[in-house]
Amino acid sequence: MSRTKQYDRYQGNPFRRVGYIPPVNEILKMGFNKAAAVQFKQKRSRKKSREEKIAALEVKRISTLSLYICTQLEKIISQFPWIEDMHPFYISLCAVFGDVAKIKQILGRLKGISEQIKKIEKEELKKLKETTHPQQTAKIRQSAYGRFASLVKKAKGDIRYLIRVTKKAKTIPDFDMTIPSVVVAGAPNVGKSSLVRSISTGKPEIGEYPFTTKKIIFGHRNLFFTMAQIVDTPGILDRPFGERNIIELQSISTIKYISDIIIILFDVSYNASLEPDEQINLLNDIKTNFPQVPIICVLNKIDLLSDEEIENAKSKFNTSFEISTKENKNIDLLTKELDELIIHIWKTHSKFKDQSKIEISEEYLEQIDNEELEYEDIDYNL
Secondary structure (H helix, E strand, O other), X not given: OOOOOOOOOOOOOHHHHOOOOOOHHHHHHHHHHHHHOOOOOOOOOOOOOHHHHHHHHHHHHHHHHHHHHHHHHHHHHHHOOOHHHOOHHHHHHHHHHOOHHHHHHHHHHHHHHHHHHHHHHHHHHHHHOOOOOHXXXXXXXXXXXXXXXXXXXXXXXXXXXXXXXXXXXXXXXXXXXXXXEEEEEEOOOOOHHHHHHHHOOOOOOOOOOOOOOOOXXXXXXXXXXXXXXXXXXXXXXXXXXXXXXXXXXXXXXXXXXXXXXXXXXXXXXXXXXOOHHXXXXXXXXXXXXXXXXXXXXXXXXXXXXXXXHHHHHHHHHOOOEEOEOOOOEOHHHHHHHHHHHHHHHHHHOHHHHHHHOOOOOHHHHHHHHHHHHHHHOOOOOO
8 A cells, every 4th residue: 555645734843753762772771671670470370390481581581672672663663754745845954954865764774673683583482492401592592682682783873863863853843834934035144034033923043143043943923814934044155056055955945845925135235245246146046946936025234224325236136125124124014015915825825725715704804993993092192
């Protein structure tokens, strides 16, 4: 039976479901401890001889160790997300932190080790049926232990790799497919984080140095009938894709897979990290690669510019808005158009059709109107 290719629209980051992955040394240590703690329990049937009791005990020890190791390996396999079922956003970012093909191979190898251990268990238990001599049964148990440990140790590097990739992948924020996403992009230190803080619930770090934002940060903006995800992304430099680092690749993946609207910020102030022509190259790259996504071009840091510099930048970048996140200048004009565009996309885009069909009663709309009138009547000068 083939697995479904559909991913859960509401699942969020699938790596958050991955629990603690024990390293190989811990698996073996815990397994040997459990096996050593096994005790023989006399059943009500005929009394067994001392040799038979020892042989039965060795059987339980081998089976206990085998069961524990296989359970741990299969637990890792079962809780790890199936790559085929993940949203492309998470697959892409997983590929930034690690090798998706390698992850599949590792999970396959762990499954193979589990099956081999079960096979070895059967072989060694078969040997125990042929003798009850204490020295022989002890040797059989030691042989089984050694073969188990040898197999599991082969997975040491693989499990360490899964631990490392999962730890990084868990930092990817939850993405809700049911609401529009606004990706704020641009060169390093153009004010993306400051804008996200101004227009959403997101609280990214703000610094006066390039690449302050080293990971994707989601904020939310509440609208009348819905909300939008406002995404702060790391800065992108003007260079070939193959030369971009892990920080930049996160931005590329975010723009590629989840952007419904892109806000591109520009900076021509004295401390701009890229020259204007380099920032135009970034804009052209985004326009070329994502022609279907609406783009809002915004000039930031106008508090540091003269009127002439602002006019030259407006002409060069063909910006729709000129703002200052530091002085909160013209942010309201930007958010007004942004909100209108978000609602338009929410109403017209096929992927939001289930949410946009929600009907609001006339009584509720009338109630909202009355509340707004009451607020307008308040004298704030009292």
